[in-house]
Amino acid sequence: MYLLGIDLGTSSIKVAVVDVATQQNIATAQYPEEETAIKSLQTGWAEQSPNDWWFNVQQAILKLNATALFDPKEIKAIGIAYQMHGLVVVDQNQQVLRDSIIWCDSRAIDLGNQAFEAIGEEKALKHLLNSPGNFTASKLAWVKANEPDIYGRIDKMMLPGDFIAMKLTGEITTSISALSEGIFWDFKNHEISNDVLHYYGIDEHLIPAVRPLFSAHGHLKTDVATALGLTSGIPVAYKSGDQPNNALSLNVLRPGEVAATAGTSGVIYGVSNDLTYDKQSRVNTFAHVTYSEEKKHTGVLLCINGTGSMYRWAKHNFAPLATYAELNKLASEAPIGSNGLKLLPFGNGAERMLNNKYTGAQFLGIDLNTHNPSDIFRAVQEGIAFSFRYGLDIMRENGMSPKVIRAGRANLFLSEVFAQTFVDVTGIPVEFYENDGSVGAALGAGIGAGIFKSAEEAFTNHEIIKTLSPKHSVVYEPIYQDWKKILEKQLSIGS
Known part of the structure; x- marks a missing residue:
């Protein structure tokens, strides 16, 4: 069956x-x-x-x-x-x-x-x-x-x-x-x-x-x-x-559990049992799949428009013939901080977490005598990871404080540079699973059709394939803070 x-x-x-x-x-x-x-x-x-x-x-x-x-x-x-x-x-x-x-x-x-x-x-x-x-x-x-x-x-x-x-x-x-x-x-x-x-x-x-x-x-x-x-x-x-x-x-179904994905857009999604909201609507709350009138399970969602779309743009314009695996290897050849090159990845429409402002994607600090393709592709991945940290801090302001994040080993999380940077800059371990949206939809169908008696039964074979813990958080923190100052300056210019 x-x-x-x-x-x-x-x-x-x-x-x-x-x-x-x-x-x-x-x-x-x-x-x-x-x-x-x-x-x-x-x-x-x-x-x-x-x-x-x-x-x-x-x-x-x-x-x-x-x-x-x-x-x-x-x-x-x-x-x-x-x-x-x-x-x-x-x-x-x-x-x-x-x-x-x-x-x-x-x-x-x-x-x-x-x-x-x-x-x-x-x-x-x-x-x-x-x-x-x-x-x-x-x-x-x-x-x-x-x-x-x-x-x-x-x-x-x-x-x-x-x-x-x-x-x-x-x-x-x-x-x-x-x-x-x-x-x-x-x-x-x-x-x-x-x-x-x-x-x-x-x-x-x-x-x-x-x-x-x-x-x-x-x-x-x-x-x-x-x-x-x-x-x-x-x-x-x-x-x-x-x-x-x-x-x-x-299998993120219970309050306090948190998932992340880095596909076309980037998302951190945490389950809550409160009708919580951000006063500025920078992160958004929707009814989770387990929501009911009796159990008001909500999903608190941080969305970044330009993650995978940013990486795709960089590939198309700087290395159209390379595979993503080759670009990930290239990024690993640059040092932490990309030799000072920084990226704001906000070029795919107005960003809710930036109060619906649109800064456009920007490279900053380009040194024509220093920077090379490896710096460019590492800066792209770091800039995307920094945007996750910026949004996660907004979620923390609203009471969402994950101790671990679950993610599928897919899309940008296939890059060792991105995955480790994400963990280092957020300071939160990530558990990786074999995960795919279409597989989740199939299992959801089994629950909805009564083939599985419960959501828990649908995930009895759900296993962690890898856990990544922070290694370079102390090194990344000042680099992130410099990036944040650049972003906030851009946001003030657009005000």
């Missing part, structure tokens, strides 16, 4: 098949091989085509089936993880009305700030746990204000994972966790936020039916099952944003 997990990322679609008996990954596939482009029609805008996502999902599943490592007919449930905070809108025929405004799009910030003030900052934070910012509700309000013809044809608005589930099943549903990441959820009243809907003039009928995150969100349509070689009628039994799903895949 198998489970299928789909991870709708910004860069590509990843899919995995997991064996229920062993909880192990049997096969994986990715489509497309090259990173999917982000459309930026204006500075600060970021869009992708939902129909392209759906095409890529189908191609990834067919590619997975072609491995012949499993019988697709033995897949019993499907789970979906997806890039958070995006907006997808469809008409009554479930046809997409415009490209998705995705997570790193900044166009709705002013609308969100106005809503924050109109609702009342204290009330918004106590009920929404966030400012509306540039989250999904504000993006929908932007469409309403700027594309009224499109807005008038909307039957349902969705998060990206809701859209993929719709294409698989023909049903449109959402969850409390999804609504919270869109800033549609009132945590105090445990209902869709009347304040947000009223201020923006959004009709509640645009919100899909709300179902438990671990439950049947529809069943696979016959025509889709035939096209993909799957069994008709199996449930889509789990949908989660990529960061709560990453936490699930690392």
